[in-house]
Amino acid sequence: xxxxxxxxxxxxxxxxxxxxxxxxxxxxxxxxxxxxxxxxxxxxxxxxxxxxxxxxxxxxxxxxxxxxxxxxxxxxxxxxxxxxxxxxxxxxxxxxxxxxxxxxxxxxxxxxxxxxxxxxxxxxxxxxxxxxxxxxxxxxxxxxxxxxxxxxxxxxxxxxxxxxxxxxxxxxxxxxxxxxxxxxxxxxxxxxxxxxxxxxxxxxxxxxxxxxxxxxxxxxxxxxxxxxxxxxxxxxxxxxxxxxxx
Amino acid sequence: xxxxxxxxxxxxxxxxxxxxxxxxxxxxxxxxxxxxxxxxxxxxxxxxxxxxxxxxxxxxxxxxxxxxxxxxxxxxxxxxxxxxxxxxxxxxxxxxxxxxxxxxxxxxxxxxxxxxxxxxxxxxxxxxxxxxxxxxxxxxxxxxxxxxxxxxxxxxxxxxxxxxxxxxxxxxxxxxxxxxxxxxxxxxxxxxxxxxxxxxxxxxxxxxxxxxxxxxxxxxxxxxxxxxxxxxxxxxxxxxxxxxxxxxxxxxxxxxxxxxxxxxxxxxxxxxxxxxxxxxxxxxxxxxxxxxxxxxxxxxxxxxxxxxxxxxxxxxxxxxxxxxxxxxxxxx
Numbered sequence: 001x002x003x004x005x006x007x008x009x010x011x012x013x014x015x016x017x018x019x020x021x022x023x024x025x026x027x028x029x030x031x032x033x034x035x036x037x038x039x040x041x042x043x044x045x046x047x048x049x050x051x052x053x054x055x056x057x058x059x060x061x062x063x064x065x066x067x068x069x070x071x072x073x074x075x076x077x078x079x080x081x082x083x084x085x086x087x088x089x090x091x092x093x094x095x096x097x098x099x100x101x102x103x104x105x106x107x108x109x110x111x112x113x114x115x116x117x118x119x120x121x122x123x124x125x126x127x128x129x130x131x132x133x134x135x136x137x138x139x140x141x142x143x144x145x146x147x148x149x150x151x152x153x154x155x156x157x158x159x160x161x162x163x164x165x166x167x168x169x170x171x172x173x174x175x176x177x178x179x180x181x182x183x184x185x186x187x188x189x190x191x192x193x194x195x196x197x198x199x200x201x202x203x204x205x206x207x208x209x210x211x212x213x214x215x216x217x218x219x220x221x222x223x224x225x226x227x228x229x230x231x232x233x234x235x236x237x238x239x240x241x242x243x244x245x246x
Numbered sequence: 247x248x249x250x251x252x253x254x255x256x257x258x259x260x261x262x263x264x265x266x267x268x269x270x271x272x273x274x275x276x277x278x279x280x281x282x283x284x285x286x287x288x289x290x291x292x293x294x295x296x297x298x299x300x301x302x303x304x305x306x307x308x309x310x311x312x313x314x315x316x317x318x319x320x321x322x323x324x325x326x327x328x329x330x331x332x333x334x335x336x337x338x339x340x341x342x343x344x345x346x347x348x349x350x351x352x353x354x355x356x357x358x359x360x361x362x363x364x365x366x367x368x369x370x371x372x373x374x375x376x377x378x379x380x381x382x383x384x385x386x387x388x389x390x391x392x393x394x395x396x397x398x399x400x401x402x403x404x405x406x407x408x409x410x411x412x413x414x415x416x417x418x419x420x421x422x423x424x425x426x427x428x429x430x431x432x433x434x435x436x437x438x439x440x441x442x443x444x445x446x447x448x449x450x451x452x453x454x455x456x457x458x459x460x461x462x463x464x465x466x467x468x469x470x471x472x473x474x475x476x477x478x479x480x481x482x483x484x485x486x487x488x489x490x491x492x493x494x495x496x497x498x499x500x501x502x503x504x505x506x507x508x509x510x511x512x513x514x515x516x517x518x519x520x521x522x523x524x525x526x527x528x529x530x531x532x533x534x535x536x537x538x539x540x541x542x543x544x545x546x547x548x549x550x551x552x553x554x555x556x557x558x559x560x561x562x563x564x565x566x567x568x569x570x571x572x573x574x575x576x577x578x
Binding site: 072073076082084086087088089090091092093097098101102103104106113114115156 | 444455456457465466523524
């Protein structure tokens with residue numbers, strides 16, 4: 001059974017049809033590359049799965065059960081985590097503080113609870129070790145490289161044992177060496193049986209890390225196939241419209 | 247690259263020293279200590295117990311409000327209404343006690359007013375998205391006007407049956423000849439420092455100032471936290487108002503006028519960053535102390551009080567410039 005199944009999902013904003021009858025299924029331990037030009041509907045699709053938008057038509061099912069979300073927080077409760085394009089990090093806080101932001105571990109009695117720094121540092125350290133990142137829990141995010149910042153944002157998805165991770169353009173704004181680092185982080189998540197939606201403009205990254213590629217054009221799904229059965233040329237054609245459908 | 251490496255080695259060898267020297271509050275503390283040493287030698291009157299009693303007490307009112315202001319500034323906000331809120335809270339206390347109610351009722355009414363005003367500020371800022379500068383500028387005007395309405399613009403100097411209790415609260419010295427306001431200030435500084443460092447609320451305050459969008463998407467209750475922050479700021483003004491009333495023994499409707507700028511100056515000199523995300527309780531305290539030491543020393547050295555603004559203003563600019571230079575030097 002698919003982990004997440006979208007059936008004929010559409011999203012209309014007034015007269016604008018941002019997403020039209022898109023069906024999609026996600027399997028555990030699979031990386032799905034989601035591609036498309038600007039305005040093709042990638043963000044809309046992600047926002048629907050992340051609980052920001054409700055679809056105008058169509059249904060979502062998680063492991064066969066209907067999924068209906070009103071707020072992003074609910075997506076978290078269902079084990080859906082998002083790594084935002086801007087990473088949503090606080091530069092003035094430590095790596096560990098960012099990892100646990102909004103989900104701080106506390107200790108104490110009754111209403112008198114204080115932040116449990118020791119436990120949060122230790123847990124964050126374990127997650128970074130598990131991701132094989134050299135990020136140190138106590139370092140300020142301000143002083144970190146693009147790759148380390150990605151590791152912090154990805155580490156967030158690990159404290160809640162996410163089952164689906166949506167990554168929005170994770171390799172858009174970092175150096176070549178750091179891209180390799182981030183792609184490795186994605187593979188580590190996949191190895192733990194997490195389903196990953198990898199949204200990107202960068203063809204080489206998608207072909208290196210994804211198992212399947214889905215192409216959107218003008219709100220419609222125009223391709224959904226194994227990466228091995230496709231090629232960058234074909235996908236480029238699908239994105240631009242040179243190839244109608246695959 | 248080599249320079250960076252050297253930096254890292256230095257960092258590893260003297261972590262405490264590096265940490266200290268990276269703190270604006272540390273340099274301000276050094277300035278305060280040097281000024282005190284200099285004044286002790288340069289004048290006969292600085293290091294007298296009487297003068298020190300006065301100096302420490304004089305900056306408590308600014309310092310207590312600067313604690314609240316620092317929290318607001320850490321979230322990236324500003325509260326211009328604190329001077330007027332102090333005046334209104336003093337006036338409510340005075341009018342209620344003058345009418346024959348006990349000091350407990352007076353303080354409850356006064357601090358209740360503060361919390362209400364803070365809540366109004368906070369709701370307008372957090373839920374309606376009006377810029378804090380505008381909301382609190384409006385409240386600056388409203389609160390002072392209400393203080394005039396409450397007292398009919400008269401001076402209140404008789405506080406009913408608990409008159410003496412109030413004067414002791416603000417003007418007495420309970421422990422070892424330390425002025426009472428100083429003790430309140432120290433306790434409130436410890437409390438603020440604790441809240442900022444060890445509570446989830448404190449963590450949220452820093453997160454909102456660092457990246458409000460990130461705080462929202464990670465599930466931080468941004469709006470509620472902001473309302474609480476403005477309530478704390480107004481409450482700190484209210485507390486300072488109650489204490490100052492006890493110390494002065496009279497309330498006029500121009501009490502605390504222009505004080506918001508002194509408070510913001512103290513917070514900024516102490517290292518709070520108006521862009522948000524940075525600030526400490528100790529910084530608020532030491533920033534206020536520096537301003538008072540400057541003020542006091544000008545008097546003792548026989549320099550005209552007209553120069554005070556120049557010195558305090560220069561310190562604000564110098565403090566922020568230092569911070570800027572440090573940021574330029576650090577790699578990112």
